[in-house]
Amino acid sequence: MTSMIRRPDRLAVLAAPLLLAGCVVGPAFHAPKTPVPTAFVSPTTAQPAWPKPGWWRNFGSSELDTLVAAAKLHNFSVVEAIDQLEAANAQIEVSGSSLLPTITGAGSGNFQQAGSGAAGASSRSSFSQFGGLGSNKNSTTHNYSANFQASYQLDFWGKNYDALRAAQANAAAAQFNAATVALTEEAAVATTYFQVLAYQDELAIAHHNLDAAQGLLNQLNAEFHAGVVDQPTVAQQAALVASERATIPNLVSELRQQALGLGILTGQAPEFLRVHGGSLNDITIPPLRPGVPSALLARRPDVAAAEATLIGANATVRGAIAAFFPAISLTGSAGWQSTALNTLINPGSVLLSAATSLSQPIFEGGALTGTLGVDRATYREDVAKYEQAVVQAFTDVETAMTALHYATDQEHLQRIAVQRAQSALDGARAQLQAGVVDVSTVLNAEETLLSDQNTLEQARLTRLDAAVNLYKAMGGGWVIPKNEVR
Template identity: 30%
Template sequence: MNKTLLSMIIALILTGCAVGPDYKRPAIDSPGAWRFEEKEARDLANTAWWGQFGDPVLNELIQTALRENDDLRIATARVEEYVGRYWVGRSGLFPQIWADASAGRNRVSEEGMSPLLSSALKNPVDYYQAAFSGYWELDLWGKLRRANEAARADLLSTQEARQSVILSLVSSVANGYIALRDLDKQLEVTIRTVKIREEAYKLFKLRYEGGVISELELYQVKSEYEQALATIPQIEKQVASQENGLSVLIGRNPGPILRGKKMDDLVLPTVPAGLPSDLLTKRPDIRQAEQDLVAANARIGVARAQYFPTISLTGLFGWSSSDLSNLFTGPAKMWSWGGSLTAPIFMGGAIMGQEKAAEAIQQQALFNYQRTIRNAFREVEDALVNQMRTRGQLDAQKRQVDSLREYARIARLRYENGYTSYIEVLDAERSLFNAELQYVQTQGILFQALVNLYKTVGGGWVVEADKLTAAAAATDNKPVKTEIRQGN
């Protein structure tokens, strides 16, 4: 009889259906190619692209950030949290078993409302008890399986969120370092211009004192000198702010940042190749949005399963005796088992409301998934056109700087030979100074455009960066768990 009942229970569990919709990836209208595709693109999205800059200092800064950045540590701890939540949710699929032991002494009144019936009975009396008890909810309708599916998707979503932190962190450190070296070069150009204008001012001061030039020309030169001099503290302020921001990114207190190669010595990275459809698997934010959709889809099944009865089994096996020496003997044995069925009859629309809420959340997750994909397409297109057009802008500004250098040279020759006033020289040098600063800024923008392109494309380089966090994870109390893998 017992074997037959057990066989029926196991058969019900194995053949039980899981209510609710099964997840299917939504159809996505992906472009066949990028609008501004780079002809010389190479498949480098799975490599540590920051090494292409050829700057060991930048490599070290990124490695330090991956070991010590606070946001990454928070994201890693959050993954640990969801690993624990997954195991808590998964435990409901299995029987829950407890062990219990108790001992004590009781005495009943011999004169009260319920006096001791016989003086032959022991009073007080000792008692000893040891037992195992269990509970198992049979998941016939798939409520627990759907909840476990949702918990697994939540965990995978959290892991993808951590990958997004790594993606943003590496890109931010690279962009921050480039911005710092760009400011350094702007400061270098400004200091060189100040020295030139200071020499000119000293020379014109001597000429003024000798009565060669007018006071007007002297103050024109001095004005340009002071204007360049005022630019230095402005750039130095930006340098200090950039250093402080980079220091915090790499997990340190605000302070100076070690420099490596100069801006002109950095190597421009190659444009990574890839199709728009590749983003669905390359970008962690898209994978995260999809896992959020999987979890929301599974929770519809959890809500619908509440329409059906809940069937559970309980059992107890143990020993009870008034004499410790007889506790584990045959006569002291006790056991019981039973089952229960609980079905909703009237809930006032509560279950229907939970189902509608779950369906609405699933729709929100679906729209967010579609929006994330569209934004990803836009970001890559923007990054491609940015680096492409910035190259053309940089080339034009380089020609402009060369032209203005020649213009300034000729203007000075004309002035020294008495063909024009010094105003023409000042105009040429002012234009040259501004053009040089603009050229340096555009140079930094181009490097950052390539960094942002690798960021928007995503790919296996995030995994390569994640490997660099292993040293930090090994020193923590608990390394990041990776038992839960996303299925195909």
């Protein structure tokens, strides 16, 4: 009898892995075949090099480094993405629990005492003999029990495993999304900070030109009193001074607004933020160029997130297909019951039970069919999103490379324009003092120089923004983890 019991146990142990593996149903995941270009076509002269983590340090600004570090810790979008990642990781535990048996334990103990008195003649006899009422007899009952119950659903068709697989994929997507959010906020801090520097430069240019215009106005006033120039000439220069002075409040306002924008990016109220700034001329722009396009997809967290979401959607479809097949459940219990606590765990007090159940959906009003249809449509939608993310990645790189190339050319040519405008203004002032030209020539030269200087600042800002966007488009030094869900 003993050998007959042990043999099925051994067979059950050997068969368990097969039952756990089961007959997996549904389509296996294969990443969509999206065409990948062989090379980037945007013009560039830099050597191919992928960015590394901490890419913003290449601009050479310690204050920018501090601001980005604050954003990585306190930016609200970054914190929210991290919390979403923690929730997704916790969901893995929830989904994985269905692959393990459920065990519950319970215990109880009760005590009951009942009293009974003798009736009729017996009672009277007792009363006459002992001089009181009839004696009472109490009965006491003790009952103790303890039990454990276990239940397990065989994942024969892989439904529970697919639920775990989907949860793991969603957690991976949340991880990649957190990296995408962090990269986006890092780039936003950099571009906003560069805008602050640009307004500081424009404000310095405005003050410089205002001082020069005011100096010329003072000179013309002196010449007017000496009878050298007429009143219209002085009035014309005074109008220029007033115009240049009027531009300063707007520049100060724009500068302040950009600085305030750094507050929300770094997760702090603007009252606690101190931005010293500087000049765009102090910022280094390193040469940038990505490697081969095929390597880009492993460096973009948004593409990785789209693929992970697609893997999860595929697992959900498989689980929906598995729901059409029978579900097999095993239940068992072991317990002890005794009227004495000290004999509760004796062999004679043991109670055992086991059961197997099978359920097969027959009619569910279209719920399973509808769920499968929804999941398949969601999968197709995620395929389109993945393909869009891939194409968007290449588009972002090409756009940023194009913008950086032509912004570099524009900045170089605009510097030449500023140099020539400055030479023209110096010559016009010398001719004015010599009496060769009138003040209108100087005024025109001043306006040209001011316009060219502001255009130069915008060109340099455009170049810096393009560099930041290229760093972002190339993934900012992020690489896909080796343990990515696939």
